[in-house]
Amino acid sequence: MKKNHYLEKLYNSKKPFIVYKVKDGYDIYTDFSEKIFLNNSNISSFLNRIEKIKNKKQFLNLYIGFFGYEILCNLNNVKIPKQKSLNFPKSIFYKPETKVQIRKNITIKSSHKNYNKLFNKKIFNPNKILSPFKINIDINKYKNIFNRFSKKIQEGNTYQIKICTKYRNKSLIDPVNFFWKLMKTNAAPESFMIRDKNFSIVSCSPETLIERKGQKIITKPIAGTLKKTKKTNMRKAISFFKNNIKETKEHNMIVDMERNDLSKICIPGTVKLSKTKYVEEYKHLYHYVTKIEGFIKKKINIKDIIVAMMPGGSVIGCPKISTLNLLNLQEKDSRNIFTGSFGFIKFNGDMRFNIIIRSILNFKNTSEISVASGVVVDSTAIHEFKENYIKAKSLIDLYR
């Protein structure tokens, strides 16, 4: 990272800001003129309001933020029974007034002329680990849940279901330090960071849920994970996924489900697999990915798109609604942001959203890393339990 006077000041201030990975660098958003907490009663009016903004071309014409898992379930009329919860906000969106583009060079644009002076000093907060990581579901509990869901699959109530486990510790973290450390080794395409006054999120999400420009919409579901070892390479990873019936079936199912979700909002005949079953390489693992696209029907609004696509199917299971209901009856801890979506909505309706996985939520001096892996007909509890750990590893390593 290049040194930059403005960024140094930003990092050392108390000011909330967001970093979002883009193809050739990072975008930083700050100087928020609005911060909107969304809940079941105001989410629809918020999304409709964006649609009605007349001046679509105004400077920094977007809201950026996240939808947590619960609010997305509720949008699909799926209720969640009472759970243990940190009472973390269900969804927050920010209206930025300053944007920093980090590419080969750094450029800053702001609607404030004096953007360079809008800082207040903060007390320096080093990383502090107050207790070691603990998992909320141990292997024995995991096996029980696994067997219960395997039975549901035998009965045809679900075809694939993702069990969420959480690693938690007590800690204070400097999210800026964590994020740039993470980006050195694992600059996943949907990475982001939010630093706000009383919480932070650090994420190296690899998964794009929605990329919408004009009427075109793209989704890139990931289903299939292979651990990296000294013996693996790209060629071997491709052949592993192609020849592994379990991974292939799991992937096929997610592809048909995402085709379905796009088909709810797209013009018939336009939904296509534009890149089928390819492999992406990450720090500790390989992923099996398919790119699907379509053209959105004229009458579809922003809310329709959110409801059709979220929560992203690849992290839930299939079929989506009945599997969500099974999951919610099982899970005693709130998923909070996990398997929600982070991204932005522009005033012209263009949007980009990821699926929030591979993420740290730090709130009330607790760090929480959630992971999930799938129960399908021929998976084993031990294998999936271990896969969960591989997924959390690059984040847990940050605390060393």
Added chain:
Amino acid sequence: MIYIIDHKDSFTHNIVHQFSKYHSNIECENYNKIDYKKLNKADVIVLSAGPGSPKDYPISSKIYNKFKRKKKIIGICLGFQQILFNENGTIIKQNKIYHGFQSAIKVTSKKSLFKKNKIFKVGRYHSLKLQEPFVAKNFEITMRCKISNVAMAIENQIDKIYGFQFHPESFLTENGNALIKKILSA
């Protein structure tokens, strides 16, 4: 008009798009929100795939029995089982479960709209299957899994009732479009 009953599935809109290729007027509604005015006007009723087993969807059974012989009825996966269930067939768990599985099936009957002995690849998502022997008036099992011999399609040319255990709309099914085109024009 084609009326598709969505049994809370995550593949139903793929069916909507596939049928849209051959018909301009398609309505699709959730099992819980069936619009009987529209349903009455439909020429074709499609019973979609979905989780669970036919006994979990009593409304669809009622609709099947009410409109049988009056409208063309097409069942896919759970919908296929729904038809069989109402024709006194028994739906049971299978030992080997197929979810997201591509497998070869064969046209096994001369009475099929499709050419006997033709083999093609299809996408399958089912935990349950038809228990055999199965006999019902005018119904013919016309396709079977090439390996396990499990029933994969039924056709009733007289009453215009058709069902597939596999998913013609899946990207894993090689000639799903041709299949649907033929059934709709039959």
